[in-house]
Amino acid sequence: MKKLAIFDFDGTLFDSICDVVICFNKALTDHNLPTLTREEYIPCLGGNIDEIISLVLGENCTPQNLEAVKETYLEYYNASKKELTLPFPNSYEVLKKLQDKNILLAINSNRLNYSLNEFVQRHFSDIDFVAIEGHDYPHPSKPHPYGVNKIMDMANVKADDAVYIGDSITDIKTAQNAGIDCILVTWGYGNENDYENEYVSYVIDDICDLLSLFEEN
Known part of the structure; x- marks a missing residue:
């Protein structure tokens, strides 16, 4: 054994994905970037946060966008009650x-x-x-x-x-x-x-x- x-x-x-989707989409909206559905987020998961955000941003991934979205996402996520x-x-x-x-x-x-x-x-x-x-x-x-x-x-x-x-x-x-x-x-x-x-x-x-x-x- x-x-x-x-x-x-x-x-x-x-x-955990529902709270992640909510907070990511808020962050993306704040930066005028396209949001994703739950199903579109799933293939992006698994890596560390930088890797996830890179996949979420896709063709919009630049060092500036990555850092901006990460900072905003973490602000939303850390402040969230994460009840889902x-x-x-x-x-x-x-x-x-x-x-x-x-x-x-x-x-x-x-x-x-x-x-x-x-x-x-x-x-x-x-x-x-x-x-x-x-x-x-x-x-x-x-x-x-x-x-x-x-x-x-x-x-x-x-x-x-x-x-x-x-x-x-x-x-x-x-x-x-x-x-x-x-x-x-x-x-x-x-x-x-x-x-x-x-x-x-x-x-x-x-x-x-x-x-x-x-x-x-």
Whole structure:
């Protein structure tokens, strides 16, 4: 059985896109730039905030636009109550059961650390994560394995005893770059190509399926 479960955040533990869309579209409107639909935002997700904004802006991406939109977006997002950002159903219950099985739990995301900690404290305050690693400038973001390697060092766990659980190609590449197994979930922001990636050990449609997988491994 694996000793360490490292979870992606957006699209894996939390359904976060609605608040992101609202705040991004406000920022884009403020700078007279085209807004996007929810479906158009989904392929832009997965990277760090600069990478996301670059994809959102598309042909309008200039260094000036990127910095302006990022500053305005973060102002809107940080001031927002973010009431639409919620854990996916049963995620808390599964984390609690894994914790009761003495599985070490961690989060690795391209969100900034303060944002991760805000939601963890709000919804998962009694889950004892061994580490919560967001994108820590100037260190590299996912899919670089920096965050995963740091988590494994903190947990004193080897790669063979860890598994990465995510929803998209970014998570697959992160796991692959770190040399650990990958479980992909289908309720997030991935697509069929991701689910068919040969590096993925398991694809699950229900987070409760993790419990049986940790019994089998």
